[in-house]
Amino acid sequence: MFLVLITITLALTSNIEGKLNAKAKATPPHCTQVTKDTDYASRYKLDYPVAYIIPGQHEAYQQMYCINPPAVNKAVTVVCDWAAPPQVQFTLGDEYMHVVRQDPSGRFLGNAVINTYQLCSHNISHVDDNSLDGPVVTEY
Numbered sequence: 001m002f003l004v005l006i007t008i009t010l011a012l013t014s015n016i017e018g019k020l021n022a023k024a025k026a027t028p029p030h031c032t033q034v035t036k037d038t039d040y041a042s043r044y045k046l047d048y049p050v051a052y053i054i055p056g057q058h059e060a061y062q063q064m065y066c067i068n069p070p071a072v073n074k075a076v077t078v079v080c081d082w083a084a085p086p087q088v089q090f091t092l093g094d095e096y097m098h099v100v101r102q103d104p105s106g107r108f109l110g111n112a113v114i115n116t117y118q119l120c121s122h123n124i125s126h127v128d129d130n131s132l133d134g135p136v137v138t139e140y
Contacts, residue, residue, distance in 0.1 A: 027080065027113070028080035028081045028082045028110065028111075028112065028113055029080070029082070030080060030081050030082065030083065030084050030085045030086075031078055031079065031080040031081075031085060032078070032079050032080075032085040032086050032087070032088050033076070033077070033078045034075075034076070034077050034088045034090070035074070035075070035076045036074070036075050036076075036090070036091070036092050037073060037074035037075070037092075037119075038072075038073050038074070038092070040070075040073045040121060041073070041121065042073040042074065042119035042120060042121060042140060043120070043121055043122065043123070043139060043140055044066075044119070044120045044121070044122065044123050044137055044138065044139055044140065045117060045118070045119055045120075045137070045138050045140065046065055046066055046117060046118040046119075046120060046135035046136070046137055047117045047135055047136045047138070048062070048114075048115075048116040048117060048118075048134075048135045049133065049134075049135070049136075050113060050114065050115055051113075051114040051116070052111040052112065052113060052114070053081075053099065053101060053108075053111060053112035053114070054111060055108060055109055055110055055111060056107070056108050056109075057101070057108060058100065058101055058108055059098065059099060059100045059101065060098075060099050060112075060114075061096040061097065061098055061099075062077075062096065062097045062099070062114055062116060063095065063096055063133075064090065064094055064095055064096060064097055064116075064118065065118070065134060065135055066118045066119075066120035067093055067094065067095050068093060068122075069092055069093030070093075070121075071093075071120050071121045071122050072092040072093050072118060072119075072120055072121075073119045073120065073121055074118065074119040075090065075092055075097075075116070075117075075118045075119075076116065076117055076118075077090070077097060077114060077115065077116040077117075078114075078115045078116075079099050079112060079113070079114050079115075080112065080113045081101055081102070081103075081110075081112040081113075082103075082109055082110040082112075083101075083102065083103035083104070083105070083108070083109070084101075084102035084103065084104075085102065086099050086100060086101050086102060086112060087099070087100040087102065097116065099112065099114060117135075118135070123137060123139070
């Protein structure tokens with residue numbers, strides 16, 4: 001009986017480790033984080049859906065919805081890619097964030113993954129809460 005319990009425990013442990021290793025391999029290893037902020041208080045958080053740059057694509061733009069410079073209190077993005085950390089450029093209040101992938105081979109294999117949020121001092125009325133590509137707006 002004791003031997004059966006040990007065998008089951010070892011089998012479950014190896015299965016869990018295999019799933020964790022597969023998940024770690026599914027996430028691009030090279031990341032760039034850009035944070036820009038001010039000292040102003042925020043009332044709303046805009047969480048953008050995870051965006052992807054498809055394999056073979058060199059660069060992309062992500063639309064930003066909190067675009068009035070005095071209203072944007074913080075913007076944070078993390079962009080991860082497979083070959084090298086991407087270049088990420090934006091200024092508080094910009095309408096778009098620009099991402100340029102870095103791959104010496106020029107193939108740009110795999111998806112690059114973009115995670116972004118902004119803190120804003122006003123609720124943006126032109127964002128459709130039901131839109132699949134717009135951010136989810138929550139009040140602080």
